[in-house]
Amino acid sequence: MKNRVLCALFLGLSGVFFALVASAQQSGQALLESKCGSCHTRTDDGLERIKDSRRTPEGWDMNIVRMMLIHGVKVTGEERAALVKYLADTRGLAPAETADRRYLLERRSNMVEDQPDETLAVMCARCHTYGRFALQRRTEGEWLKLSHFHMGQFPTIEYQNLGRDRNWWEIAKNDVPPLLAQNYPLETQAWSEWQSHAAHDLSGAWRLTGSQPGRGVYHGAMTFNKSGDDTYSISLNMQYADGSSVKGSGSAIVYTGYEVRGSVELDGQTVHQVYALTPDGDSMSGRWYLRDNDVIGGDLSAVRNDAQAHVLAVQPRYLKTGETAHIAIHGTGLAGNVSFGDGVEIMEIVAASADTITVKAHVGDGAVPGQRSASVGSVRMDDAFVVYSTIDSIRVEPENAIARVGGDGPLAPVPAQFDAVAYLNGADGKAGTNDDVRVGVMPATWSVENNSEAAAALEDTKFAGSIDASTGLFVAAGAGPNSQRPFSTNNAGDLSVKAVVTSGGSAFEGSAHLVVTVQRWNDPPLR
Ligand code: HEC
Ligand code: HEC
Structure with missing residues (x-):
């Protein structure tokens, strides 16, 4: 029951969060006093509990939704938007503090996240991401209260997998708060410096x-x-x-x-x-x-547009030796001579504006393969494109993906999108090592195979969904249960996604692992 309410609120939430952005003008300070001050006691430096943490806008919004759900706090959509704005402005995270966790804010699916601390990973990142707490800053006392909140709200936390095999509560109470306070403290230099940042008008x-x-x-x-x-x-x-x-x-x-x-x-x-x-x-x-x-x-x-001149991108991202092609350089304030380095000859300027210069270029047979810079006048972009003669390998991105069945109930199926990316071996001559050079996304022919004996026995390729042979988009099947499958199971599956790229007359193959699993009923802004 609670999950359904939560789910409904969060669905409404993303609407409020993005749609009412224009009305977040009410005085946040006054709202905080009137809506939150009834339970959170006033102190000299702010309202208790609220003053002791810093969060992203999404983090504050989740907190307010939780106050609404669990503690019956009543705020309208507009008030909520104003509160989020005020809290994120006064108790937010500095750019440096969100830099390596932006995938969570950007809702990038299929990220395998970095979980630097083993204790925190096993104690705190089994139900939700590590990023959820790595995107908060608190005092040690406030981190301890978060452990208490978890224990109070979700008491089965001790008995579940990765809870019952250790003294979960002892560790959560004694070891986790100091660890979190050390890694994610309330007061940081980054935040105190950021508070005096210049405000920018994006107009x-x-x-x-x-x-x-x-x-x-x-x-x-x-x-x-x-x-x-x-x-x-x-x-x-x-x-x-x-x-x-x-x-x-x-x-x-x-x-x-x-x-x-x-x-x-x-x-x-x-x-x-x-x-x-x-x-x-x-x-x-x-x-x-x-x-x-x-x-x-x-x-x-x-x-x-009025910033200093920039080369933003060279499209296409790669050129083959011996090839003559049109190449567009996109940027701002572009003026002056175009250069792509040795072996790539500019034959003709096809069109030129401050935004885009299109040239016809020829890549000599002897051009050295690898990353190239592009320059226009005095501005330059490193690693702007790649010259190659033959590609060496194909990697499928993402390497591990999740799709979700759906469509028979309120939730649509969740697809997975794959790209086939060509690589050069790099100096060591071996594929799959760190010095490989990323050439770019290439057209591919896509298919799926069963990833295990169990998957083959259950005929997962037949039931779990299908991949578009030319775009690499996998669309998961209806949720089920499906009476055509053994035990009338649902349409979940364990698949291997295969891409075949033809380049220079040879076929190159890459693959990725795709798990087709059940619906995600609770999908808050920060997973
Ligand atoms: C009806 C009482 C009540 C009201 C009103 C209320 N809260 Fe809370 N709040 C609580 C209680 C109880 C807790 C501690 C238990 C918990 O974390 O759920 C709490 C905890 C918190 C925490 C710490 C949670 C965490 O992540 O560890 C924050 C931050 C917070 N409230 C913010 C707010 C804001 C912002 C408002 C106003 C929109 C608000 N509260 C209004 C009762 C209330
Ligand atoms: C048993 C599963 C589970 C475990 C283990 C767990 N959490 Fe949570 N956590 C939840 C749930 C459920 C919520 C609240 C529901 C939601 O917002 O999705 C939550 C919410 C949170 C929030 C957001 C709270 C807020 O209102 O801003 C943070 C931060 C957090 N957890 C950190 C932690 C930390 C730190 C640990 C380790 C001590 C931990 N979690 C362990 C399930 C878990």
């Missing part, structure tokens, strides 16, 4: 580039118009290398001086955006995804 035109798994690279433009304190109306367009394009408009808000969250309607679909602004306020990067299917999305980086 104006931005140039963007990026890539979408399954669809390819794109470039485009984004415009911000100020609509209130830290809120904007935005419009954007993206032109894909395959010739297609999308455009749309919506709104955005900035939390903590750098956490940009936007929501736009793109071709009839609602798209959420999660970007981090750089401290100079001139560029931002992150990920956008479909609100209703966050597996589908893309990486994006943007830079202000």
Whole structure:
């Protein structure tokens, strides 16, 4: 029952979080006093409990939803948005404190996350991600209270797997709080310095580039118009290398001086955006995804049109020796001579503007394979593209993926999107080692196979879903139970995804592991 309420609230939540961004204008301080002060006692430096932690906007929103659910706190959507804004601004995380955990904010599926502390990994990251607590900062006492909250709310925590094989509560009470306070303390230099950061107005035109798994690279433009304190109306367009394009408009808000969250309607679909602004306020990067299917999305980086000149991207990302091709250099303030280094001859400038220079280039047979820089006038981008003569191996990304059955109830199936990425062996001549050179995403033919004897016996390839042979998009099957399967089991499966890339007359193969599992009923903003 509780899970269903939680699930419904969080579904509503992502709507509130992104849709009401423009109304987060009420006085957060006054709201905090009136909505939270009845239980959280006032002290000289703030309300008890609330003053002793710092969180991301998503982290604060989850906290408020929990107050609503467990403690019956009543706030409207607008009040909630205003509270999140105030709390994230006054008790947020500095850019350096979120840098290595942005995947969680960006809702990147299929990340195998870094879990640096073994005790914390086994004690605290079996139900949710390690990132959920690594994106909070607390005093030691406040970390201890979090252990108490878990024990009180979820008492079976002691008896479950990885609980019953140790004295879970003793460790959670004695060892975990000091460890967390040491790794994620309330007071840090990064935060005290960030609190005096310069506030930036994002208004104006931005140039963007990026890539979408399954669809390819794109470039485009984004415009911000100020609509209130830290809120904007935005419009954007993206032109894909395959010739297609999308455009749309919506709104955005900035939390903590750098956490940009936007929501736009793109071709009839609602798209959420999660970007981090750089401290100079001139560029931002992150990920956008479909609100209703966050597996589908893309990486994006943007830079202000009036910032100093930049080379943002060279498209395509790779060139073969002996080839003559059109190459686009995207950026801002582009002017001057184009150079791709030795062995790549610029034959003709096809078109040139401050945003994009398109050239016809020839890659000599003797051009040295590897990463290349691209320069225009005095600006330069390292590792802008790769020259290759023959590729050496294919890796499928992501290497480990999860898809989820669905569709027979309230939750749609969750797909998985794969890309086939070509690599060169690098100096050691061996595939699969650290010095391999990433060439880029190549067209592939996709298929799935059963990944184990058990999967073969249950005919998982037949029941768990299917992969599009040309785009690498795996769509999971209906949830089941399915009477055609032994024991009328559901449509889960254990599959191996195979990509075949043909290059230079040879076929290269890569594979990944795909687990097709059951629905995720509780899907909060920070998993
Ligand atoms: C009806 C009483 C009540 C109200 C009103 C209330 N809280 Fe709480 N809050 C609690 C209780 C009880 C706890 C401790 C148990 C827990 O963590 O759920 C708590 C814990 C917390 C914590 C620490 C939780 C953690 O992650 O460890 C924060 C932060 C917090 N509240 C924020 C708020 C905010 C913000 C508001 C106003 C929107 C609010 N509370 C309103 C009762 C309340
Ligand atoms: C038995 C599963 C389980 C274990 C083990 C577990 N958690 Fe949680 N944790 C939860 C659930 C469930 C929630 C609250 C529901 C939600 O928001 O998804 C939660 C919430 C949280 C939150 C967000 C609280 C808030 O309101 O902001 C943090 C931070 C957290 N856990 C950290 C930890 C730490 C640290 C440990 C190790 C001591 C831990 N968790 C162990 C299940 C678990």
